[in-house]
Amino acid sequence: MRARLERDFERFRGELPHDLAAHVREAYRIDLSARYLGFSLPHPIGKGSGQLSLNQEQLETDRAAGLAFVVLKTVIAEDAAGARAMSAWAIHETRMRVEKVHSGSGLDGWTVTWKGRGWDRSFDDYLELVRTAGDMTRSGAMVAVPSAKYHLPRMDQAFRESEYDHTTERLAVAWGGEFLPLEKDFSPTLAGDALADERDRILRWLREVPELIRKGAGGAPVRIALKLMNARHGEPFQLEMVKAAAGADALVCFNRLWSESRGVAYGGYDLSDRNLRTLEAVKSSGIRRPSLSGTGNVSSGRMILEYAKLGCESVQLHTFFQLPLSEYPATAGSRTQRALHALLFHPVSGLIAGMLDLEQSGRLQRRNGELRFLDVTAS
Numbered sequence: 001m002r003a004r005l006e007r008d009f010e011r012f013r014g015e016l017p018h019d020l021a022a023h024v025r026e027a028y029r030i031d032l033s034a035r036y037l038g039f040s041l042p043h044p045i046g047k048g049s050g051q052l053s054l055n056q057e058q059l060e061t062d063r064a065a066g067l068a069f070v071v072l073k074t075v076i077a078e079d080a081a082g083a084r085a086m087s088a089w090a091i092h093e094t095r096m097r098v099e100k101v102h103s104g105s106g107l108d109g110w111t112v113t114w115k116g117r118g119w120d121r122s123f124d125d126y127l128e129l130v131r132t133a134g135d136m137t138r139s140g141a142m143v144a145v146p147s148a149k150y151h152l153p154r155m156d157q158a159f160r161e162s163e164y165d166h167t168t169e170r171l172a173v174a175w176g177g178e179f180l181p182l183e184k185d186f187s188p189t190l191a192g193d194a195l196a197d198e199r200d201r202i203l204r205w206l207r208e209v210p211e212l213i214r215k216g217a218g219g220a221p222v223r224i225a226l227k228l229m230n231a232r233h234g235e236p237f238q239l240e241m242v243k244a245a246a247g248a249d250a251l252v253c254f255n256r257l258w259s260e261s262r263g264v265a266y267g268g269y270d271l272s273d274r275n276l277r278t279l280e281a282v283k284s285s286g287i288r289r290p291s292l293s294g295t296g297n298v299s300s301g302r303m304i305l306e307y308a309k310l311g312c313e314s315v316q317l318h319t320f321f322q323l324p325l326s327e328y329p330a331t332a333g334s335r336t337q338r339a340l341h342a343l344l345f346h347p348v349s350g351l352i353a354g355m356l357d358l359e360q361s362g363r364l365q366r367r368n369g370e371l372r373f374l375d376v377t378a379s
């Protein structure tokens with residue numbers, strides 16, 4: 001199998017097989033099936049919300065590449081009159097810089113420096129994209145899910161429910177189908193904002209927001225993923241946040257770190273180290289928690305497995321889809337294709353190699369002759 005992996009890695013530099021998961025199952029007897037927000041996925045690799053899921057063309061490129069799922073850019077909620085309490089997050093900024101970042105553990109990774117925030121076009125434009133996402137998901141082409149940021153009050157204030165109601169209802173109608181899948185973003189810029197100074201305030205948001213979104217949908221079922229920020233209150237508080245978010249259907253763990261000095265969000269190994277430490281604490285605490293999707297510096301198949309060992313049933317990447325072309329071993333195709341090639345087939349750092357290693361070391365057993373990705377998350 002190792003020899004076959006070497007051959008596949010070379011062979012697929014120019015083009016990936018049409019059905020990635022079927023190929024991996026057939027060639028290696030590895031079942032990569034994964035889950036996100038109740039959806040069954042052919043494999044665990046998806047795209048996190050951001051600048052790479054702004055339009056239909058990007059969705060189509062990702063579908064063609066064989067990505068398992070995409071989370072659309074975060075829209076800022078509004079009420080029926082178009083008022084937005086979080087309007088400061090809807091700023092326009094196009095310039096992104098992809099940079100190397102040195103981490104505390106000594107490893108070099110990548111980060112994207114960008115001063116923008118949420119969706120900066122009209123809500124109607126966003127609903128158009130949500131319609132496409134709903135159709136794509138139901139046709140089985142690729143799961144694509146909207147993301148929103150709603151009003152978050154201070155302790156002595158009430159939530160602006162009119163924003164929750166209007167935004168959720170319109171998203172549900174645009175999505176169509178029997179239920180609305182939705183991510184609620186608590187972003188790193190929010191973590192860096194004075195609004196997130198108080199721990200009790202953050203915990204109240206996490207406790208109350210899922211219910212407010214469900215109520216806003218007016219009876220239509222909503223599946224809610226809360227994308228948790230890395231708050232500035234230290235690592236034990238991250239565990240408190242996970243406990244407070246028990247009302248969600250899934251958690252995305254955890255969004256980028258906030259640099260106070262530079263006033264920007266960043267990633268790299270500091271981010272994955274911190275996220276994995278927190279997920280370890282969540283696991284050893286034994287608390288009941290929603291299902292998990294990992295995010296942060298996923299840049300190899302081995303990193304996917306680090307998140308999976310701590311319970312993440314899928315992963316959401318952003319930075320790894322933005323690297324200079326020379327960083328990918330593939331020689332042709334979209335960045336999504338090149339990223340999938342490295343993440344799955346790299347003979348040393350890829351997901352298949354990592355799962356074969358887990359088998360070899362006795363940490364993962366075949367069932368009915370197959371290794372299963374989801375068995376890693378359950379162990």
Ligand SMILES: Cc1cc2nc3c(=O)[nH]c(=O)nc-3n(C[C@H](O)[C@H](O)[C@H](O)COP(=O)(O)O)c2cc1C
Nearest residue numbers: 048049050074112114185267295296297317318319
């Ligand atoms: C330029 C940029 C824009 C982003 N915008 C959003 C956003 O609008 N909503 C959100 O939930 N996450 C956003 N993210 C976070 C990513 O989805 C992802 O969770 C995070 O960057 C960690 O993954 P990575 O290390 O693979 O980049 C953004 C990230 C980047 C780099």
